[in-house]
Amino acid sequence: VHSIRNVANFMSRDIWDESGMLEAYRKEAGELLFHPDGMITGDGCDFPKKGKHSVGVQRQYCGRLGKTDNCQASVMAGYAGPNGYGLLDYELYMPESWFDADHAGLRKKCNVPGKLTFKTKSDLLLESIRKIANAEGFKGKYVGVDSFFGNDKEFLDSLPENLVYFADVRTNCRVFRSRPEMIVPEYTGRGKRPTKAVPSVPSVSVKEIAEDDSIPWNEVVLGIGAKGPVITEDKCIPVVEVRGEGAGKAVWLYMRKLEDGSIKY
Numbered sequence: 028v029h030s031i032r033n034v035a036n037f038m039s040r041d042i043w044d045e046s047g048m049l050e051a052y053r054k055e056a057g058e059l060l061f062h063p064d065g066m067i068t069g070d071g072c073d074f075p076k077k078g079k080h081s082v083g084v085q086r087q088y089c090g091r092l093g094k095t096d097n098c099q100a101s102v103m104a105g106y107a108g109p110n111g112y113g114l115l116d117y118e119l120y121m122p123e124s125w126f127d128a129d130h131a132g133l134r135k136k137c138n139v140p141g142k143l144t145f146k147t148k149s150d151l152l153l154e155s156i157r158k159i160a161n162a163e164g165f166k167g168k169y170v171g172v173d174s175f176f177g178n179d180k181e182f183l184d185s186l187p188e189n190l191v192y193f194a195d196v197r198t199n200c201r202v203f204r205s206r207p208e209m210i211v212p213e214y215t216g217r218g219k220r221p222t223k224a225v226p227s228v229p230s231v232s233v234k235e236i237a238e239d240d241s242i243p244w245n246e247v248v249l250g251i252g253a254k255g256p257v258i259t260e261d262k263c264i265p266v267v268e269v270r271g272e273g274a275g276k277a278v279w280l281y282m283r284k285l286e287d288g289s290i291k292y
Contacts, residue, residue: 066169082137104155116155149182159197199232202266
């Protein structure tokens with residue numbers, strides 16, 4: 028108990044250079060981990076709380092509980108590759124409500140920096156990824172994120188151009204099987220004459236593509252486990268993003284069957 032209290036006092040009351048310590052750790056970890064085929068990974072990490080006075084706490088979605096509850100939320104950036112894996116950066120998410128007048132007393136009590144401003148989780152993770160990618164000696168090829176960030180097109184567009192993103196999307200994510208032309212529909216003789224261009228072909232959900240038997244599943248050996256080969260099935264095809272009411276970038280859609288039969292996109 029005493030050792031826990033000592034650590035808690037050190038973290039909250041003593042003066043220490045957190046950013047300097049993190050930078051030193053990040054540099055040393057990078058020297059051990061960085062590899063040309065490495066991936067920067069980004070994800071949320073949430074901490075359930077009972078009270079209302081911890082910094083940044085409020086009722087919000089808690090990934091650890093799988094539901095909306097009282098918690099603190101954060102984003103964390105790691106790195107994984109042939110040399111190993113590890114955590115390289117982290118940031119507490121401060122809900123927008125914490126910047127209103129009702130939270131002024133709590134901000135002071137929790138020592139929230141006066142210059143701190145609201146940032147979305149995507150903003151926080153993007154800053155962390157750029158920090159790692161711009162680090163001295165950085166080597167890497169990919170960025171990997173879950174569907175919370177994978178469905179944020181502005182976030183994906185803002186990632187470092189020299190890195191390839193591998194981002195989860197939800198089953199209802201819609202794409203074009205090929206790039207459509209934007210055409211104004213012919214007038215049917217009824218109602219208002221069309222003036223707005225629309226895609227020449229309809230979009231489809233990624234789930235529909237997975238269920239299309241004309242695109243076969245490929246059997247892939249991921250590696251050798253304790254019980255033998257780890258085998259999965261996947262599909263990978265080129266598609267075009269749906270952006271607004273039109274087409275976006277050409278991307279690869281990767282689909283993989285998990286052991287329980289569910290599919291990740």
